[in-house]
Amino acid sequence: AQSVTQPDIHITVSEGASLELRCNYSYGATPYLFWYVQSPGQGLQLLLKYFSGDTLVQGIKGFEAEFKRSQSSFNLRKPSVHWSDAAEYFCAVPSPGGYQKVTFGTGTKLQVIP
Amino acid sequence: EAQVTQNPRYLITVTGKKLTVTCSQNMNHEYMSWYRQDPGLGLRQIYYSMNVEVTDKGDVPEGYKVSRKEKRNFPLILESPSPNQTSLYFCASSLRGVDTGELFFGEGSRLTVL
Numbered sequence: 610a611q612s613v614t615q616p617d618i619h620i621t622v623s624e625g626a627s628l629e630l631r632c633n634y635s636y637g638a639t640p641y642l643f644w645y646v647q648s649p650g651q652g653l654q655l656l657l658k659y660f661s662g663d664t665l666v667q668g669i670k671g672f673e674a675e676f677k678r679s680q681s682s683f684n685l686r687k688p689s690v691h692w693s694d695a696a697e698y699f700c701a702v703p704s705p706g707g708y709q710k711v712t713f714g715t716g717t718k719l720q721v722i723p
Numbered sequence: 724e725a726q727v728t729q730n731p732r733y734l735i736t737v738t739g740k741k742l743t744v745t746c747s748q749n750m751n752h753e754y755m756s757w758y759r760q761d762p763g764l765g766l767r768q769i770y771y772s773m774n775v776e777v778t779d780k781g782d783v784p785e786g787y788k789v790s791r792k793e794k795r796n797f798p799l800i801l802e803s804p805s806p807n808q809t810s811l812y813f814c815a816s817s818l819r820g821v822d823t824g825e826l827f828f829g830e831g832s833r834l835t836v837l
Contacts, residue, residue, distance in 0.1 A: 618763075641822055652727070652813055652828030653766075699765060703822040709754060709773060710781055711821045715765040 611636045613702050615714035622690050623722050630685040630717050632700030642683040643701040644674055647716075653699065659683060670694070695721045725750045729814050729829035736804055737837050744799045744832050746814030754817040754824070755797035756781070757789065759810040760831075766813065772797055773820065804836040 614633045622628055634640060641660050645653040657668025664676040674685045683700060700714040727748045736742055748755065756771035758781075768781030772791040786808055788800040797816075801808060812832045817824040 615765075643825075645826075650830075652830045653815075653826070654828070655825045658825065705822075709756075709771050709779070709820050709822070710768055711756075711826070713758075713766040715763060 611640065611702050611704065611712055613700050613712050613714040615698075615700055615717050617717045618715070619718045619720065621720040621722060624692050625689050628685075628687045628690045628694070628719070630698050630700075630719070632683045632685065632714060633681050634683065634700075634702050635681065636702065636705070638705060640702050640705070642674075642676060643703075644668065644672070644683070644685050645699045645701060645713075646670075647697045647699065649696070656685070656698075690719075690721055692721045692723070695719055725827070727814055727816055727827050727829040729812075729832045731832060732830065733833050735835045735837065738805055739803050742801050742804060742834075744801075744812060744814075744834070746797045746799065746829060747795050748797075748814075748816040748827070749795065750816060750818070750827065751794065752816035752818050752827070753794070754820045755791065756815050756817075756821075756826070757787070757797070757799045758813045758815065759783065759808075760813060761810050769799070769812075771821075801834075804834075806836045808834065809836045810834060 612635045643658045644656040697716045697718045704710040757769040758766040767783045770789040772778045814829045815826040
């Protein structure tokens with residue numbers, strides 16, 4: 610079964626600083642990969658997704674992520690963090706073979722300090 | 724407005740008292756799913772449905788039931804709730820399925836079982 614690991618439970622960055630959130634997956638083939646964001650008291654919203662092709666994908670709110678097959682990673686990045694980016698971020702991988710399950714990572718909570 | 728609506732948003736109940744959390748989407752999506760979110764565990768899939776009258780178990784289905792009699796509705800039923808079902812629950816939908824499509828989430832239902 611596939612698994613998704615987000616090694617950082619909590620990250621604090623200063624407003625204006627760059628951000629990288631890590632996501633590693635275990636999977637037999639090239640997976641589809643997603644990043645979702647959960648603002649306080651809200652449901653999850655899709656930030657970006659990777660299906661195939663260009664390994665650098667752009668998302669909403671100025672986020673991007675890079676798929677690296679050799680490292681089994683799909684890290685999320687943003688060049689300059691805004692206070693409104695404080696939220697919890699989840700990496701997710703759907704099951705292969707048409708099974709309609711999704712495995713989510715345990716999440717990384719981002720704190721932004723002035 | 725396209726949305727996934729869950730009710731109730733907050734509920735406190737007692738062990739053994741049957742309850743239903745409703746979920747409705749207005750996007751004509753085929754796929755619907757329920758997740759529970761617990762600290763340190765991320766989101767775990769309870770049940771999903773690919774279409775009317777088609778449901779299947781996710782990773783943590785014990786103690787839950789679902790039904791899909793209409794395309795827009797996917798209620799989650801706890802026949803005899805127990806304290807270990809205290810959690811934050813999310814309903815989500817997708818146009819076709821999770822392997823290629825974005826999941827749209829409701830705002831969540833926080834359930835406490837005493």
